[in-house]
Amino acid sequence: MASRFDNDSSVQERLKQVFDALGISIYQIAKDLDENSSKFYNILNGRAKPSYDTIIRILDHYPQVSADFLFRGVKPILHGADPSNAHLVSNEISYVEVPFVPVKFHASFVETFTDGFRYADLDTYSVSTEATKGLRDPIIIEISGNSMSPQLVNGAKVMVVPVDPGDWIYQSGGVFAVIYRDFFVVKRIRENELLTKRYLTLHSDNPLGGSVSVPADELRGLWRVAHIVSAPVE
Template sequence: MTIQDRLKQVFDALGITIYQISKELGENPSKFYNILNGRAKPSYDTIMSLLTCYPQISSDFLIRGKLPVLNTPETNVRLMTSDDDTLEVPFIPVKFYASFVESYADGINGADMETFRVRKAVMKNQKQAVVLEISGNSMSPQLIHGAKVLAVPVSDSNWEYQSGGVYAVMYRDYFVVKRIRDNELLTRKYLTLHSDNPNGGNVTVPLQDIRGIWKIVSIVEAPVE
C-alpha cells in the first residue's frame, strides 16, 4: 500500500475533505490533490503537520501501514489541544483596523492589543506574526467573513518579489486583504491587488503609497458556512 493509498484511507476515516484539510493546515488544496493522484509525495513536514493537527491519526498506519487507521476508531472529531500547545499572538480585529493604520508609523504596543491563541504547530517559528480578522467576502470561498488568519510581515526589500499568494496590504489609510497575481513594483512601480470573488473588484496601488505588507500563511479559525 502506497503512502497515497494510506492518506486516502485516513481522509475517509476522518470524514473530512481535502479542502477542509488544506484550510486547516494553511496549504493549497492542489498540493493534496497532486499527492493523492500520485504526482507528488508528501514531505516529512506535511506528514508531521497532519499528525499534529489530527492526533487521532495513527502514525503507525500513516508511516508503516500498520492498522488501525485511527487511534480512536470511528471518530471524526479533533482532540482539543492544551494550553501548552498554543501561543498568544497579537490579534487585529476589523474594529481595530483604523487604529492599527493610524498607529503603524509609531509602532504597536503588543501589551495594548488583544491576543488570539494559536497552536504552536501552525506558528512554525513565524516571527512577528499577527492574527487578522477577515471583513467581507471579497476573498471567498477561501477566506470568508469572520475568518481569522495568521499573517507575517514582509520586509520592504522583498515587496517586489511577492506574488501568487494572499496578502494584507496597508496603503495610505487603507488596510485590505487581497491576492497578488502579477507584481509590477519592480518594473512599473505599482501593485494590483485582486479579489478572489469576481464581485470583489481589484485595486491598483502605487509603490509610494504602500506602508506595509503581510503574507497570509494560515487560516487559524473560520466560521461554518
C-alpha cells in the same frame, strides 16, 4: 459512492481517539492532508460532520489507522496495536498568545502603524505553538467581508507575518494583508510590477470583489498570510 455513518457523534468521538493514538496535533494532520485545521476543530467540536471523503483521506494518508474502527468502532484503533496492552498517551498541545487585530480595530491599526505602533497594545489570540513555528513576529487578523471567499470568508481569522519593505518587489502568487493610504485589506498578488512600473495590483478571489492598483509610494505595510486559524462554518 456515498456512505452513511452509523452515528455522526460516535464517528467524531472515534476521530478524537484516532488523533490521540497517532500522537500528532490537529494542526499537523491538517497540514498532512492539505486542509484547513479549522475544519478538524469544527468536526471535533460538533460544529461540522465528517464527510466520507475526509474519512477515506485519513485512511489513505495514515495506513496504520483501522478502517474497522473508524466506520464501526471495532478495536484496535491502529493496525498492530494490542488492545489488551493499550495505554493512554498524553497529547499535550502548548499554546502561545499572538497579537490580534480585530475588525473593529482595523482603522486604529492603520492610523497608528507608522507612528511608533506597539503590538503590545493589542489584545491577543491563543494559538498552538506549532502553528507559529518558523514564523517571525506573527499576528492574527480578522477577515471582513467576502471579497476573498470561498477561501477566506467574513469572520475568519488568519495568521500573517510581516514582509520586509526591501522584499515587497518579490512578492507574488500569494494572499497578503496590505496597508495602503487609509485602507487595510486582504488580497491576492498575481502580478507584481513594483520594480518595473512602480505599482502593485491587488486582486479579490471573489469575482465580484474586483481589483485595485496601488502606487508604490502609497504602500505602508505588507504581511503574508501564513495560516487560517479559524473560520465560521457556512
